[in-house]
Amino acid sequence: MNTGGLILVIGSLLSAVAAFVWVAIRLGSSGRQPDKTPATGLQTASDKDVEHIFNDEFREELRNRGRLHFEKVIGESAMFLQQDLRQTTFQLNDYMRGEITRTLQDEFKKYEQSITDAKQLAVDSIEKTITTIEQQREFLQRQLETQYENQKNQIIARFETEMATIINHYVLRAIGNQIDLSDQLDYILAQLEANKKAILEDITHGT
Amino acid sequence: MELKLPSGIVSQVDVARVLRELNALADFFVAAVARKSGTPMQPPRLTRLLTQLAQENHFNLLEESNRKELARMLNDVLGHAPLLHISFASEPSTKALETILVWMRGNIHPQTLLQVGLQPNIAAGCVLRTPSKVFDLSMRSYLQKQENYLVELIAGAARG
Numbered sequence: 062m063n064t065g066g067l068i069l070v071i072g073s074l075l076s077a078v079a080a081f082v083w084v085a086i087r088l089g090s091s092g093r094q095p096d097k098t099p100a101t102g103l104q105t106a107s108d109k110d111v112e113h114i115f116n117d118e119f120r121e122e123l124r125n126r127g128r129l130h131f132e133k134v135i136g137e138s139a140m141f142l143q144q145d146l147r148q149t150t151f152q153l154n155d156y157m158r159g160e161i162t163r164t165l166q167d168e169f170k171k172y173e174q175s176i177t178d179a180k181q182l183a184v185d186s187i188e189k190t191i192t193t194i195e196q197q198r199e200f201l202q203r204q205l206e207t208q209y210e211n212q213k214n215q216i217i218a219r220f221e222t223e224m225a226t227i228i229n230h231y232v233l234r235a236i237g238n239q240i241d242l243s244d245q246l247d248y249i250l251a252q253l254e255a256n257k258k259a260i261l262e263d264i265t266h267g268t
Numbered sequence: 269m270e271l272k273l274p275s276g277i278v279s280q281v282d283v284a285r286v287l288r289e290l291n292a293l294a295d296f297f298v299a300a301v302a303r304k305s306g307t308p309m310q311p312p313r314l315t316r317l318l319t320q321l322a323q324e325n326h327f328n329l330l331e332e333s334n335r336k337e338l339a340r341m342l343n344d345v346l347g348h349a350p351l352l353h354i355s356f357a358s359e360p361s362t363k364a365l366e367t368i369l370v371w372m373r374g375n376i377h378p379q380t381l382l383q384v385g386l387q388p389n390i391a392a393g394c395v396l397r398t399p400s401k402v403f404d405l406s407m408r409s410y411l412q413k414q415e416n417y418l419v420e421l422i423a424g425a426a427r428g
Binding site for chain 2: 221222224225226228229233234236240242243245246248249250252254256257259260261263264266
């Protein structure tokens, strides 16, 4: 039921109430005007008949009927009103449910779209990060390999040098005190003979 | 004429010692001239080095002129004779040192003087230092020169 229907029901109820009030007023005003003039005997007689017909009991009966009718009309109108209100409430609920559902769906779509966009951005960012990390990893790996090779070569070179030095030192310590100078004379004289020219030159230029 | 040094005179210290001895002998003769007659005198004992030096160079130490000439020559040796430093791993025997000194005086310079040192870390051989050069004739130097060969051997053994 729409607003027009509601107004129509309320209007009919008000019309019924107005009619009932008008009937009650008419009935009340006719009972409070006694006519005591002789010229109107017939009128009086008729009034008496009327009074006789429309006595208090009859009036009470009419009131009761009117009350019942009014109550019936009121009840029916209330029932209609209740039905209309129930229908209106139902429709309003449907309307609200539809509107809310539609709004929620729109919001959910927007939210879903936002989530999708954010997800895509995150995925792009993660892919870029992964690419960068992979490049860094390759760069570091190359650096590490280079450093490893350099360090290995240095260690090997140092090992060779140190090992030779250690062996030399060991040999010198081991046999140093075991060789008598007399046994070395041939070697020393041979070495002096080999360096004779250089020694002579140095002494000649030095002295 | 150049002074001929005996093999017993090895270093400048020996020359200086002989020179001091010669001066003491000269002083003795001066004192002998100035002594009173009848005063007993004890002539200084000459060392084998000085005697040998005088004999080999035909000097008569009783004559003043000979002594002066010998002193002059010894001073000349101290000032001009080539001095070589030679180091051994251990204290050299007199015979070994004499052999080397004879070779030096026969091949390098007849008045060569040696200053002997010790370098235990050279193991064997010697290190000879002339006025401006060092001749490392030691086993240490020989082994160091052979280090590359040693490294090759080690590398070859490591490669299998």
